[in-house]
Amino acid sequence: MPELPEVETVRRGLQPAMEGARIIRVEQRRPDLRFPFPADFVGRLTGQTIVALGRRAKYLLADLSSGDVLIMHLGMSGSFRVETPETALLPGAFHMERNKSAAHDHVVFHLAGPGTPDGTSVIYNDPRRFGFMALSPRAELHLHPFFAGLGPEPTGNSLDAATLAAACWNRKTSLKAALLDQRIVAGLGNIYVSEALWRAGLSPKRNASCLATKAGAPSVRAERLVVAIRETIADAIAAGGSSLRDYVHADGSLGYFQHSFSVYDREGTPCRHEGCTGTVRRIVQSGRSSFFCPTCQH
The missing domain is CATH 1.10.8.50 (Helicase, Ruva Protein; domain 3)
Structure with missing residues (x-):
């Protein structure tokens, strides 16, 4: 399973494409991954701007203009790739190479924005489907079952x-x-x-x-x-x-x-x-x- 350094590397790789971009369309290609997708997942994301892309522990966090946070976890085999009309990038430094088969592309975010080339998409691929996505209001994120009780980050001063x-x-x-x-x-x-x-x-x-x-x-x-x-x-x-x-x-x-x-x-x-x-x-x-x-x- 990707650990904190790999997830942080993925975040940094996705940040130029996602941060500040507007989600113009979402393709949800199955009803669930490890868990079912949230109700009205596509509707709650479409049209929202990704205000910031962060990380907590092994979770990626996309703050949306609606006030919600898109929570993303890679699980055992999940990965993201960024595709533009000219390039295809797979952000991350993994001990084992990530899968690129389109048969396992389960979520596609189509993006547009000042720093995002036209036709850019971010694709979530997960052969084993142990990853998951969830939505939470930012104000309640610390109470979410995924985050309540988490210890300090090893990258900050809170760990001594x-x-x-x-x-x-x-x-x-x-x-x-x-x-x-x-x-x-x-x-x-x-x-x-x-x-x-x-x-x-x-x-x-x-x-x-x-x-x-x-x-x-x-x-x-x-x-x-x-x-x-x-x-x-x-x-x-x-x-x-x-x-x-x-x-x-x-x-x-x-x-x-x-x-x-x-x-x-x-x-x-x-x-x-x-x-x-x-x-x-x-x-x-x-x-x-x-x-x-x-x-x-x-």
Whole structure:
């Protein structure tokens, strides 16, 4: 599933085409994706201007001139592509290439606007249909079931060692499971949790309560982990962004930046920490693969 850096990269790729554009027509080609589309989905979107295109955790958010917010989630296999009469672009930096078969094009937004070429469309493609779209009034967005209870973003100042320690104090679960809990940190997924724990030198098997002292204050481990999370996400976003700016195929499709993972999907290879002689291992935690170096992650 695309994680926060990939979703942010998609947002940045869609922003030039969508932000400020008017939705002149919507093609809804099936009644549902993972969930049914909202009632009068096409009618509520047609004629609206996309005031801003944002992101919260792994959700894309299109603020509309009506005061509604179009909520979009990519699920396991969803992707967007931007088509103009001259080009076809697939915004995003994914570990696995996205599908381009028109048979799985489920929603098409036809756009017009000052910065949007005539004939521009944004197409949502999703072979497995695990993605979804919803609508919510902006004033009530924080109460929506998708967003109520979400933890702080790893890209902002709201995530600090004290916040992380308070959320993990006396928790009996593993560090890996705690960081995947969206109520603790919003937007982290399997790939970047593994990468951040490697940078912090912390084992995914360690108890989450290690981030707090007995009194609930942040431990040194919490300080290290917050820095590692911030740096991991920032580096991944920057890498995805550079692929959007720097490399475009002759047919207009974006080059895919294959992230240089330090541990994720590198089972059996040497640890990349300088001076470490360890080998990356894979274990399964709650049905998910965790990659780590048992030599330098304690």
